[in-house]
Every structure is written in structure tokens, then in C-alpha cells.
Amino acid sequence: MNIIHTVDQTHIRSINQRVILEKIYCDEPISRAELSRELCISKSAMTENISSLLDIGIIQEVGAGAAMSTGGRKPILLKFNENYQYIIAIELNFEDPIFVLGNLRGETLNKITVAIANDAKYPERLNLVLNATNLLLSTAGLSRQDLAIIAISCPGVFDPENRNYYAESNFANWNMSDLSRQLEELFETQVLVVNDVNAAAVGEFTTGAGKKAENLVYISGGYGFGAGIIINGKLYLGSTNRAGEISNSIPAGPLGLVNGKFGNLGDTVNIRALKQYIRTKAPKETRDAFAALGKTPDSAGFKDIVRVWREGDEFLKKCIDGISEIIGATISNIISLLNCDMVILGGDYVTFQSQMLPIINRIVQESAFEPISVVSASLETNAGICGLFALSKEIIFDRICNYEHT
Incomplete structure (x- = not known):
């Protein structure tokens, strides 16, 4: 059965804003005229969407570009603000967990690896994650309000709706259901949990061999x-x-x-x-x-x-x-x-x-x-972290533009 979805002006605006943001991210610096021409969006709609993105702070004006051959004023160029918010990516593997602080471009700002005993109980593991996350923020001079998302890769299958976690017995002591919930509450941000192989696949697809x-x-x-x-x-x-x-x-x-x-x-x-x-x-x-x-x-x-x-x-x-x-x-x-x-x-x-x-x-x-x-x-050992950054960026962009996939 085919379901027909109706689209109102708010939805169209979200779609346009999402496309504009992605274009600036990929092709910065770029002018409003170039965006309007390449995306086939009217100048008035472009002005409205750009104004909203500038107000939020996710994009910035960075001076004038080259004037047209026909003369006239030089266009104001736009660039993506990679430091608008930050991402903490956590790779929970079978050895020592890896914690990475990155900006919205996926550029690593700090990285730490923490040793933990195989038989460590969940409270000790939770405390380790909290300390490592707080350390990454504090050493960069950031607060919890600067954090857009915490993204975690781990073996097993996580059901985000019911927070059910299925993993081998030697990994289940991470108790991903409680960990994701407690991190959301303590840092007041979204927590994304991704299978480690899926994260690596996305990393290789966006940044590596694929x-x-x-x-x-x-x-x-x-x-x-x-x-x-x-x-x-x-x-x-x-x-x-x-x-x-x-x-x-x-x-x-x-x-x-x-x-x-x-x-x-x-x-x-x-x-x-x-x-x-x-x-x-x-x-x-x-x-x-x-x-x-x-x-x-x-x-x-x-x-x-x-x-x-x-x-x-x-x-x-x-x-x-x-x-x-x-x-x-x-x-x-x-x-x-x-x-x-x-x-x-x-x-x-x-x-x-x-x-x-x-x-x-x-x-x-x-x-x-x-x-x-x-x-x-x-990407060797960096594939999972790169994948977490890429998936997080998509979630953050969708959230900024109030964009919902249908």
C-alpha cells in the first residue's frame, strides 16, 4: 500500500534549510547567489533560511568574495562554524575504551584511552565514562552546554526505543541501557549508541576506502x-x-x-x-x-x-x-x-x-x-570514531533544521 505524505510550508522550509546547511558545509566559502543558483532556491527563500542559520550561529559571514565580471558589489561569503557545538565519541571495545572530543567537522581536539579491568562492575565503568567525558570537556575549556551529542560504539545490538541491549556475556556488564540513560540525564544531551561494526562501516564510507x-x-x-x-x-x-x-x-x-x-x-x-x-x-x-x-x-x-x-x-x-x-x-x-x-x-x-x-x-x-x-x-583503528562523528553530524544538522526523514 502506498502512503501519500502531505508537505506543508514548514516542512519545505526544513528541507531547504537542511540542503543549504549541507551545501555550505561541503563547499564553503560560498555566496548566497551561488547557493541560490546551484540549489534552485529563490533568493527570497534563500535570504530567509540563511538569516535563520546565521542567528543560530551554525554558519558565519566571512567577508567579501570576488566581484562579478559585470561589476557590482562583492558578495558576502558564508562558511560553516565547526565550533558551534562539539561531539564526544566513545569507542567501547574488547580492550581499553577510547574517548575522543571533536568539533562538527569531525576534527579530533583531544583523545584519551582509559584502562579498565575485564571484571570491573557497572558502577566502576559508569564512573570511568563520567570522569573521561568531564576531563575532555574541562581540558578544552568547554561546558556541558557546548556538547551536542555523546556517541558510543560497542559490540552487540541496542534498541534505542526500549533501550534493550543484546551483547555477548563478557560485554553485557557495560549495561548500555542504564549507561545511555544516565549520560543523557547527567550531561543533558542526546546519546547515540551504534554497533561498532556499523560505526566503522560508516567511517570507511564517509572518510576511508569506501x-x-x-x-x-x-x-x-x-x-x-x-x-x-x-x-x-x-x-x-x-x-x-x-x-x-x-x-x-x-x-x-x-x-x-x-x-x-x-x-x-x-x-x-x-x-x-x-x-x-x-x-x-x-x-x-x-x-x-x-x-x-x-x-x-x-x-x-x-x-x-x-x-x-x-x-x-x-x-x-x-x-x-x-x-x-x-x-x-x-x-x-x-x-x-x-x-x-x-x-x-x-x-x-x-x-x-x-x-x-x-x-x-x-x-x-x-x-x-x-x-x-x-x-x-x-582508517585502521580510527574507522569507528570517524563513523560516530559522521552519524552525529547528520543528527545535529537534522535537529538544527527541524528536519524529519520520511
């Missing part, structure tokens, strides 16, 4: 295994915010069945599975390589595994080959399903890109209905 794509899939491999999906330039979340949870897919081949039951793709290829395989299958040569680092297969962390792999350990190379083949088959299926422009490999496994990508691309070229190249993420 800037020229319209439809892309970002695959994150590491302690978790998931996908972020961009369709027609927009993050696709699905009906209940669970799109991209490919960790729950069934692995291809004999790995699909474990003791007569279907297995789990994430549990087959994530870092925990890799560590378990090393613990149980590593030959003497590999164990000796870990011993040279003062480690055993039981005590080795991911960084130790990477170091031994870089030294050319044959067993670890075979492990990465096996993981690459499974990921390659998964990506090939995704490409055939979505017919996307690009697939980006990110997460912790981007460390192994020199070995993984040739295998993945061979499988894709052999198997996908319309093969494309799988490339490496370019």
Missing part, C-alpha cells in the same frame, strides 16, 4: 565477526537493528555441522577460535616461537600471535589460510546477494591483509555471481 562507493559491505573480523551494510549511501539496519549479524551464519562445508548441530560462523573464525586452535594443535616449532617471547600458546595474546606470524611461522600461516577461505566464501555469498560496489575487510584481521586478501579475492572471482574486488580498510 568514499567512492554507493553500496558497500564492511566485514570486521577479530574478537567478533560482523558486517556493516551501506545501501544507496545509507546505513542499513534491518527491521530490528540486527542487519549484518553474520556471526550467526552457518559456516560452509564440513564446519557447518558440529556434533550433528549447525555451527556458528563467528565461533569458527574469530580470534578466540584461532587461539583455541593454536592451544590444541600448535606443533613444537610454533610453541618454541611463543616461548622465545616468554609466552605459551595458552598465555599468548593476539599481538603475540601477529608477531609470530610475521616471523613466518608455517603453522600460523596455515591457520590464516583456513580462516581466509571461510571468510572468502562468506564474502562471495554476500556479493551475490547484495550486488554491492565494494567489500572492505577491517577489524583486527586487517593485520593479516597481505595473506588474507589474495585468498579472499581468488574465491570471490571464482564464485561470486558478479565479482568485485575486496579491499583493505584504510
Whole structure:
């Protein structure tokens, strides 16, 4: 059934103002005449909208531009005020949380990383977030009124309407439902909670390897295994915010069945599975390589595994080959399903890109209905933060212009 939406003058004004603000953001400095001409908005409507944006302070007049060839007064140029308000982006990962203060251009003004014990209870975690957020504001000489939004990326699925949070047991102690509510109350600002892979996908799409794509899939491999999906330039979340949870897919081949039951793709290829395989299958040569680092297969962390792999350990190379083949088959299926422009490999496994990508691309070229190249993420550990800034900017612009998506 097609639903017809009526549009009144207030809605038209919001749409125009949103388009004007985006144009100034992208093409500053720019004159009113250029805006009117390029956006096909009348001069009177342009004057009204510009006046409102100037009154708010989100744009500024910055002097005169070049005069027209026909003569006349030089036009007054407009620029975006990136310091109108500020964003705090928080990346809650499986290691130490990262806190970043940025302006509306997504430029980092300060960044801190805070260590926290894996067994820390929620009150301690809440106190850590409050202290880090207050520290970022105070060191920049800002107050809570200067803060436009707090954006958080984390593993799992967050339902913003009911504030329900679904995550692995070792991450659920962040208690995202209470954390988001308490931050909103204490800082009197909006709190955005985004899945970490989705945030990284948006980061690569807006700032990184996917800037020229319209439809892309970002695959994150590491302690978790998931996908972020961009369709027609927009993050696709699905009906209940669970799109991209490919960790729950069934692995291809004999790995699909474990003791007569279907297995789990994430549990087959994530870092925990890799560590378990090393613990149980590593030959003497590999164990000796870990011993040279003062480690055993039981005590080795991911960084130790990477170091031994870089030294050319044959067993670890075979492990990465096996993981690459499974990921390659998964990506090939995704490409055939979505017919996307690009697939980006990110997460912790981007460390192994020199070995993984040739295998993945061979499988894709052999198997996908319309093969494309799988490339490496370019933003490394900054993808999630960049994504949070990009998503926050859209929310802030919509709020300023009273713009509602239909």
C-alpha cells in the first residue's frame, strides 16, 4: 500500500534549510547567489533560511568574495562554524575504551584511552565514562552546554526505543541501557549508541576506502565477526537493528555441522577460535616461537600471535589460510546477494591483509555471481570514531533544521 505524505510550508522550509546547511558545509566559502543558483532556491527563500542559520550561529559571514565580471558589489561569503557545538565519541571495545572530543567537522581536539579491568562492575565503568567525558570537556575549556551529542560504539545490538541491549556475556556488564540513560540525564544531551561494526562501516564510507562507493559491505573480523551494510549511501539496519549479524551464519562445508548441530560462523573464525586452535594443535616449532617471547600458546595474546606470524611461522600461516577461505566464501555469498560496489575487510584481521586478501579475492572471482574486488580498510583503528562523528553530524544538522526523514 502506498502512503501519500502531505508537505506543508514548514516542512519545505526544513528541507531547504537542511540542503543549504549541507551545501555550505561541503563547499564553503560560498555566496548566497551561488547557493541560490546551484540549489534552485529563490533568493527570497534563500535570504530567509540563511538569516535563520546565521542567528543560530551554525554558519558565519566571512567577508567579501570576488566581484562579478559585470561589476557590482562583492558578495558576502558564508562558511560553516565547526565550533558551534562539539561531539564526544566513545569507542567501547574488547580492550581499553577510547574517548575522543571533536568539533562538527569531525576534527579530533583531544583523545584519551582509559584502562579498565575485564571484571570491573557497572558502577566502576559508569564512573570511568563520567570522569573521561568531564576531563575532555574541562581540558578544552568547554561546558556541558557546548556538547551536542555523546556517541558510543560497542559490540552487540541496542534498541534505542526500549533501550534493550543484546551483547555477548563478557560485554553485557557495560549495561548500555542504564549507561545511555544516565549520560543523557547527567550531561543533558542526546546519546547515540551504534554497533561498532556499523560505526566503522560508516567511517570507511564517509572518510576511508569506501568514499567512492554507493553500496558497500564492511566485514570486521577479530574478537567478533560482523558486517556493516551501506545501501544507496545509507546505513542499513534491518527491521530490528540486527542487519549484518553474520556471526550467526552457518559456516560452509564440513564446519557447518558440529556434533550433528549447525555451527556458528563467528565461533569458527574469530580470534578466540584461532587461539583455541593454536592451544590444541600448535606443533613444537610454533610453541618454541611463543616461548622465545616468554609466552605459551595458552598465555599468548593476539599481538603475540601477529608477531609470530610475521616471523613466518608455517603453522600460523596455515591457520590464516583456513580462516581466509571461510571468510572468502562468506564474502562471495554476500556479493551475490547484495550486488554491492565494494567489500572492505577491517577489524583486527586487517593485520593479516597481505595473506588474507589474495585468498579472499581468488574465491570471490571464482564464485561470486558478479565479482568485485575486496579491499583493505584504510582508517585502521580510527574507522569507528570517524563513523560516530559522521552519524552525529547528520543528527545535529537534522535537529538544527527541524528536519524529519520520511
